[in-house]
Amino acid sequence: MFLKVLFLLFLLLVCQLSVGSDEQELHDRLLVLDSHIDTPIRLVMPGFNIMERHDASTDYSQVDLPRMVDGGLDGGFWAIFTSQGDLSADGYAKAKRIAHSRANAILQLEVDYPDYFTIAKNAADAKIIVGKGRKVVYLSIENAYPLGLDVSNLREFYDLGVRMLGLVHTRNNQFADSSTDPDGPKWDGLSPLGIELVQEANKLGMIIDGSHAHDLALEQMISHSSTPVVLSHSGSKAIFDHSRNVPDDLLIKLKQSGGLIHMNSLGGYLQPIHVSPGRKMEFGKFVEDINMLEAAGSPMSYEEFRTRRGDIDLTHPSEEAHFFDYMSHFTHVLDLLGPSYVGVGADWDGGGGVIGMKDISDLRKVTEHLLHSGYTEFDLENIWGGNLLRLLRKVERRKADLGKSRSLIDK
Ligand SMILES: [Zn+2]
Incomplete structure (x- = not known):
């Protein structure tokens, strides 16, 4: 009897190990993209080298090439982030210098390490780049504040390769209300300039990112943008009632318009954390x-x-949140919207990371958890990048359509 039990336990162990390695292989087959990588904040710092392995628990770094390989991360949208400052000519000029410094640091990845990183500009690029064994570098803007009062400034960032535009950060700016401004909304959503900016982004061919925006601003982005909106790094208000998280009814509106939410792993938005x-x-x-x-x-x-x-x-x-807090937001949103409208934007190096998933080397845990919850390889393909690339393709088609109708008007 004892030997029989021992044999069964042995079988169970072997079985579990093989399930684990199957899951690893499945994760490695996927195109794995994150919609919000804040690592450019580190890239600009003298002494930081993305080719070297770091340790999040001692040096606060969450993304480097060796760990991208460990976690099977193929790349994603690398953010040109700017903190919100004064709405003045001097403030805009300072912010623009920071935005350019961060944009240059991202572009420099391909210059310094051409065998490892490639700048991506179109939806079709991701697969080609990964096929060559390199990492995918799309550019995005987090906070349109550096554009000042002239929306035509967006063009120079499009020309640098930016394909996603987040309008606002933690405080209201010239374009939109923030979800976390202590003074509350200033524009009741988007300002007139913000509406113009959304239209300019549609014309140029950029995804509109509603993360950090006040609910009213997000609602107006959905109605004013001619392409669906992404929340590149957000969470569920039904799971934790924080103004930075999005309520279910608004998430359903987002889905009905074809938009996506990518799940943020920043602890203070996952559960109550006293600071x-x-x-x-x-x-x-x-x-x-x-x-x-x-x-x-x-x-x-x-x-x-x-x-x-x-x-x-x-x-x-x-205090810190746990991996299971992250997954409770994730699975709630998946239950609500389905796997064709959800993705990952964990805010690496921008405040993301939880106990059990401190950096990108643990990304396989997300795949493992979702497979155990009953999601299929097809679902995982969509969640890890398929949905985001589908949205970028829509934005590219819309740009082409807008270009055609403009040339008809010109005739
Ligand atoms: Zn953010």
């Missing part, structure tokens, strides 16, 4: 210094970044 006033203050000053140095053309070194960030964590530690 002490001291941490808030220290962090605010830290981010201000990072921005000031970059705008002045001499970004903070990676070593100084690590030391200062480590000091903040030591004196003002923070």
Whole structure:
């Protein structure tokens, strides 16, 4: 009897191991893209090298080439992020310098490491790049603030390769209301300039990103954009009632218009996490210094970044969310919308990461969890990049249609 039980246990173990390796193989077959990679914040820092392996628990880095290989991450949208500053000529000029510094750092990946990274501009590029064994680098903007008051400035970023545009960040700006501005909405959604910007992005062929936008602004993006909207890194308000998360009724509207939500792994949006006033203050000053140095053309070194960030964590530690908190947002949204409208945008190096998935090397856990929840390889293909590329193809077709109708008018 004892031997029989032992044999059954052995079979069970072998079975589990083989399921694990099948899941690994399946993950490796997929085109795995993340819609919001904030790593350009690190790329600009002297001393940071994306070709070297880092350790998130000691040096705060979440994305580098060795770990992209470990986690099977093929690439995604690398964000040109700018913090919100004053709505003044000086503020716009400073933000534009930061935006260009980050855009250049992204473009430099292909220049410095042409055998490993390739800039992608069209939906069709991703598969070709991965086929050559390289990583996919689409460019996106997080916060349109650096464009100032002239929407035609968007063109220069399109020409650099930007194919996704997030209008706003944590505070209201000249284009849209933010979901987290302490003063509440200023425009009741989009400003007139914001509506113009959405139309300009449609014309150029950029995906509109509604993450960080106030619910009213998101609703108006959906109605004013002639192509579906993505939430490149957002969560579910039904799971955790935070203004940064999106309510079910609005997610259903998003789906009905063909839009997508990509799930964010930033702990403070996944569950209630207390942040002490001291941490808030220290962090605010830290981010201000990072921005000031970059705008002045001499970004903070990676070593100084690590030391200062480590000091903040030591004196003002923070609670963390768990992988299961992430998956509870993920599976709720999947149940609500289905696998053709959901993806991954985990906000790596921009505040994402949870206990059990501290960096991109653990991405296989998401695939494993979803397979165990009954999703198929086809579903996983859509979730990990198929949905996002389908949206980019729609945006490309719409641009072509708008171009055709303009040339008819011209005739
Ligand atoms: Zn963000």
